[in-house]
Amino acid sequence: MSPVRDHPASLGRQLVEQIRITGRSLRREALALIVILLVLTAIGLFEAIRGGAGLNADPELLLAVLPLALLLPFAIWRAEPAFADAFVWFMPVSRQRVAATKVVAGAFWLLVLVLLVFAWIAALALGSGGSMGETEQRLVGDASTSFTQLELRRWSPPVWLWFVPVFSALIVYLLASAALLGLRHPLRILGVVLFGGAMLLAIVFVASPGGAVGQSLMRWQDLAANGSLGYNVALTAGVSSLSDEWMRADGQTVSVWRDLPSLRSWATAMLSWFAAAVILLLAAIARHRERTG
Known part of the structure; x- marks a missing residue:
């Protein structure tokens, strides 16, 4: 039988409680992050003193939080697996609301994390005599x-x-939350997909080096990464894909930008990926219906 839910908590109250519980469950990870930031602070200040110049902070530095964002859902659901009879599923509210509020609580702490890392980057840059964003001359064109x-x-x-x-x-x-809530064994499935994809590519390129199939796969891969809706554009505004290294006639290597990052291009790609992520998450949450027996 399903748990009795005659007096469910309000959504706001449950969300606040989930934020508190999630924050407490992440104390160990928070302590580890603080230690890492202290070590990086010492290294950064040492380099600034040795070089005699301040550290300049660029927005790309903040992308270092992406691996943490990927791992955060696994840390949040570590003690209460999504497909197990954990205590969280027997609260006096629907299972889908529990899943949704837990995801939102994790998103709250993720935003706190990003804000703290930004504050740390700014303090390190300004404290060492550097600046927030370095002005430079960029070569643009073909x-x-x-x-x-x-x-x-x-x-x-x-x-x-x-x-x-x-x-x-x-x-x-x-x-990552959609994968964790929608799949019983997300890491296994991801491993199988990556291994299978790598084997397929290896077979294609070994059997027909430079062939039409291999070239077609490379074009699709480049489109998925660097196309107008590619993940590089959505996640980095194209910073990681818009420039190439070229060697001039004098042997000097320079960075040449095909184009500079655009707010419109990034917003279009980002909103598309954000909408897709929300849809996948809602589909994953929909799996957690009430158990009737």
Whole structure:
């Protein structure tokens, strides 16, 4: 029989309680993060003193939270597995509400984490005499034609670029939560998919190096990563995919940007991935219906 739910707690009260419980369950991870930040602070200050120049903070540094966003759902559900008879499933509210509020509570602490890491980066940069975002000259254009046709543009990170890691972390967190709530063995399935994909690619490229099938797969991979709705654009605003290293005639290597990051391009890709992540999460939560026997 299902648990008795004659007097369910209000949604707001349950969410506050889930935030409190989730925060307490993450104390060990928080302590480990503090230790890591202290070590990195010491290293950063040492390098600043030795180099005689302040540390400059770029928005890309905040992307370091993405691996943490990926692992956070596993830490949150570690003590109360999604497909086990854990205590959390016997609260006087529906199972789907329990799952949803627990995910939202995790998202709250993820945003706190991103804010704290941003504050740490800012304090380290400004405290060492550096700046928030370095102004530089960037070569923009198609370097495959001629270096003389490249345009030199003055570039400093716009304010919106600092919000990219925030939404990227949320997308990664929601996708990981969807996998954890929707699949009984997400790590096994992911391992099988990755191994199978790697084996397929190996067979294709060994059997037909440079063949049409291999080239087609590479084009699809590049489209998924760097297309207008690719994950590189959604998660980094294209920072990791818009530039290439080229060697000039004098032997010097320079970075050439095909284009500079665009707010419109990023927002389009980010909203598409965010919507997809929410849909997958809702589908995963829908699996946790009430048990009738």
